[in-house]
Amino acid sequence: MSDTVVVGLDVGGTSTRATALTLTGERLGTGRAGGGNPTSHGADRAAAELSTALREALRGVDPARVRAGAIGLAGAGRLRADPAGRAAFDRAWSDAGLRCPYTVHSDALVGYASGTAAxxxxxxxxxxxxxxxxxxxxxxxxxxxxxxxxxxxxxxxxxxxxxxxxxxxxxxxxxxxxxxxxxxxxxxxxxxxxxxxxxxxxxxxxxxxxxxxxxxxxxxxxxxxxxxxxxxxxxxxxxxxxxxxxxxxxxxxxxxxxxxxxxxxxxxxxxxxxxxxxxxxxxxxxxxxxxxxxxAGDGAAAAAWLAARTLPDVTDPAARHALLVPSAD
Amino acid sequence: MSDTVVVGLDVGGTSTRATALTLTGERLGTGRAGGGNPTSHGADRAAAELSTALREALRGVDPARVRAGAIGLAGAGRLRADPAGRAAFDRAWSDAGLRCPYTVHSDALVGYASGTAAxxxxxxxxxxxxxxxxxxxxxxxxxxxxxxxxxxxxxxxxxxxxxxxxxxxxxxxxxxxxxxxxxxxxxxxxxxxxxxxxxxxxxxxxxxxxxxxxxxxxxxxxxxxxxxxxxxxxxxxxxxxxxxxxxxxxxxxxxxxxxxxxxxxxxxxxxxxxxxxxxxxxxxxxxxxxxxxxxAGDGAAAAAWLAARTLPDVTDPAARHALLVPSAD
The missing domain is CATH 3.30.420.40 (ATPase, nucleotide binding domain)
Structure with missing residues (x-):
């Protein structure tokens, strides 16, 4: 478990941010790229920005350590109904060497999780x-x-x-x-x-x-x-x-x-x-x-925490939130 | 003066109406055509609709009797700053055989004049x-x-x-x-x-x-x-x-x-x-x-009255309004 890394991405209209965290909250890397709203820019463009931010965050991190990931996205709902867009995201994910699953959340949920563990x-x-x-x-x-x-x-x-x-x-x-x-x-x-x-x-x-x-x-x-x-x-x-x-x-x-x-x-x-x-x-x-x-605080860290929550060995999500998501208040 | 005819046009977004009136309020003819807002449709199109309505209103009327005319128009201000558009209106006017001058008013002024002589x-x-x-x-x-x-x-x-x-x-x-x-x-x-x-x-x-x-x-x-x-x-x-x-x-x-x-x-x-x-x-x-x-009432009649007002032999515009512009109240 101490080896485990979780990855979070916050894909917004003007910037995309990625973060790679251990379950104790050690920040192994962060990445940044241009905005990638799949609704306005198209899913391919969003996936490309995601790829850039992801590679930067994972520089020097063995991708096999990454056991869960999550992406916060304005227009997440539309991506779910868009097989080609989803395929572009899948490619960006595997191109970064990641083999674990990832989930896509709306930016509203990720924003929520960046402010509270409730x-x-x-x-x-x-x-x-x-x-x-x-x-x-x-x-x-x-x-x-x-x-x-x-x-x-x-x-x-x-x-x-x-x-x-x-x-x-x-x-x-x-x-x-x-x-x-x-x-x-x-x-x-x-x-x-x-x-x-x-x-x-x-x-x-x-x-x-x-x-x-x-x-x-x-x-x-x-x-x-x-x-x-x-x-x-x-x-x-x-x-x-x-x-x-x-x-x-x-x-x-x-x-x-x-x-x-x-x-x-x-x-x-x-x-x-x-x-x-x-x-x-x-x-x-x-x-x-x-x-x-x-x-609301660090959306990428909140996405990483939403991913961490799903791991079987994470039994106290609120305690984990305090470690992974810096408070903005 | 009893021979004098005035012509009014109300050029709106969805229809163009023309009317030819004597100074005693006898309605010699009316015409109708499609909308012709020069801002949205262009001045040429507006002038073409105007031409259609004008010829219909003047059917059987000697154009030499027409001594004044006025056009109410949404976007009248822009027409004034548009020499090509103004030329198109001039052509429509002379193509109908009219030799008298005409004025262009905003549709708001013509609407006002259709409701009151004040x-x-x-x-x-x-x-x-x-x-x-x-x-x-x-x-x-x-x-x-x-x-x-x-x-x-x-x-x-x-x-x-x-x-x-x-x-x-x-x-x-x-x-x-x-x-x-x-x-x-x-x-x-x-x-x-x-x-x-x-x-x-x-x-x-x-x-x-x-x-x-x-x-x-x-x-x-x-x-x-x-x-x-x-x-x-x-x-x-x-x-x-x-x-x-x-x-x-x-x-x-x-x-x-x-x-x-x-x-x-x-x-x-x-x-x-x-x-x-x-x-x-x-x-x-x-x-x-x-x-x-x-x-507000008949815009074309109100435009005709605004034209009649400018004639030197029309000395009591309010009395003339009562004859030319039917009350909508």
Whole structure:
């Protein structure tokens, strides 16, 4: 058992991370590659990134020592229904010299496991998109939102970016001078030296600047909102609690009112010391006062732990979690 | 003067209408053709539809009698900045044998003029999209919304359709059985015989059915919301006042708080005996209790009247309005 290695991978939209751990939590290697969401990039591309990260993490490790592996993946469900994609993942796995089986989990489950070892609880993720999920016996039981920018992602980075532009347009329509956030958004979209003769020309230019790009790129503006909120900017200070309310409403669709299980916060907008994370914690504290709130941490390590859990000689998964998955709190 | 004819055209997204009127309001002819929005269809196509409607309206009328003409057009502003498009309109005009000048107005101004002869007031239009405009001396002075489905059109047909789907998804996420509106939307999107094993599969199928099509087609679901609201369906009954609040918020961005000028309601969702029109009237009555609220009517006749106004022998435009533009109220 002391020789045993477990491998975890966290395949995200912008990066893929791999980690190789012993069961006592010794980190034998880590690897990193580009993003590989099989839904947007295709399973072949995702498998190629996975392969790169995996080889890097396993450099100098005898692959025969690896007895279990797990992959966290946005779009995991679609991969299961995609034999060619699954075959590409199988190839990447065996090309790395691995002979043990691996499992594929949704990124939401891996995010959950990166924050807690509890078998039951809730994960809320807000990054470009937003999704909440209820976990039961380490499986996704029910899901809320994750419906994409056109129909959902309420409270996400896309939502914050879109609402920042909408607030700017409302100011321009009403003939009010935009505030600090509005001016920052204006410069981001139109450049420093852009001047219009009429406010309506500015409105048209803003709408065109946004609609020229894929809609999801509105999420690019979310950090401007977050930074402005930190500075107490009034529009941003109003958007953040509205985003938090949307996110907590999504949680409320799947988490029982009397739940006392952990709630894990994940995604760039909720992890670390962010205003949206703080606003969500306030809302959650009101609605589920007894819920332990945790931050999502190292997804690759959490995936490795999910793999380790399945080994017959791992009898106390919670103790193993403390060794393998560094706490982000 | 009794020989004088004025011509008006209303070029919309789905149809083009033309009318030829004497200054006493005698309707010499009407014409109809397909939609011709120069922004979406191109100016050549718009000019071709205009030509068809114009020739039909002028059948049997000596074109030398036509002394003024006007065209109402969504995207009128862009046509002004488009010399090739403007040339196509010029050709259509002279091909119909017309030698008098014509003016191009935005569809919002023509909609306004179809409801009132007052030089100052407000127009609110809700169809697929939504726009509000303040009119001053028969010109658009300020505009609110009209920003398109990604950033605006709050309270529009697109908005109603999207919110109906969002309400359905919220029910499915929460494990609630959808109500009558949700079931109607489900059948519209997935067909009668669609059955999923798991609610999440239904969610995925709904999201895919919507995202397969151009987003603006969500407006196709708006009549389902309107019909459900007439029947008192609870979700629809909650969406209609929210849409009305959005629309009246847009109006409030451009209409002074103490205005007593007319407010004209246009677009398929607000004209006639519609629940959204009724809800908007309630909100408007609260906010501007002294505002006369009018329904938009015959856009082609209103365009003809806008043309007649410019003739030196038309000295009382309001009296002429009563003759030329049939009241929709």
């Amino acid at each position: 078998p039951d609880g809730t994960i809320l993720i807000a990054g470009t998109g937003a999704i909440a999920a209820q976990v039961r016996r380490w499986r996704l039981d029910r899901v809320a939102d994750g419906h994409g920018w056109l129909l959902g992602d309420a409270g996400s980075g896309f939502w914050l970016g879109r609402e920042a532009v909408r607030a700017l347009l409302a100011d321009l329509d009403a003939g009010r001078a935009p505030g600090p956030l509005g001016r920052t958004v204006l410069v981001d979209l139109l450049g420093d030296d852009w001047v219009a003769e009429r406010p309506r020309d500015t409105v048209d230019a803003v709408v065109q600047a946004v609609t020229r790009r894929p809609p999801v790129e509105l999420a690019r503006l979310a950090p401007l909102v977050v930074d402005a909120a930190v500075d107490g900017e009034p529009v941003a200070a109003e958007l953040i609690p509205r985003a938090a309310a949307h996110l907590v409403t999504s949680v409320g669709r799947i988490r029982p009112d009397d739940a006392t299980t952990p709630l894990v916060l994940g995604g760039g907008l909720l992890t670390g010391d962010t205003p949206l994370g703080a606003a969500v914690q306030v809302e959650v504290g009101r609605r589920w006062p007894d819920a332990p709130v945790r931050s | 030089p100052d007031g407000t127009i609110l239009i809700a169809g697929t999209g939504a726009i509000a405009a303040q009119v001053r001396r028969w010109r658009l002075d300020r505009v609110a919304d009209g920003h398109g489905w990604l950033l605006g059109d709050a309270g529009s047909g697109f908005w109603l359709g999207r919110e109906a789907v969002r309400a359905l998804l919220a029910d499915l996420d929460a494990g609630r059985a959808p109500g009558p509106l949700g079931r109607t939307v489900l059948v519209d999107l997935l067909g009668d015989d669609w059955v999923a094993e798991r609610p999440r599969d239904t969610v995925d199928a709904v999201v895919q059915a919507v995202t397969r099509r151009p987003p603006v087609e969500l407006a196709r679901l708006a009549p389902l919301v309107v019909d459900a609201a007439v029947d008192g369906e609870p979700v629809a009954a909650e969406l209609i006042p929210r849409a009305a609040a959005h629309l009246v918020t847009s109006v409030g961005r451009i209409r002074p708080d103490d205005a007593t000028t007319p407010l004209v309601l246009g677009g398929g969702l607000l004209t006639g005996d519609t629940p959204l029109g009724a809800a908007v009237q309630v909100e408007v009555g609260r906010r501007w209790p002294d505002a006369p609220v009018r329904s």
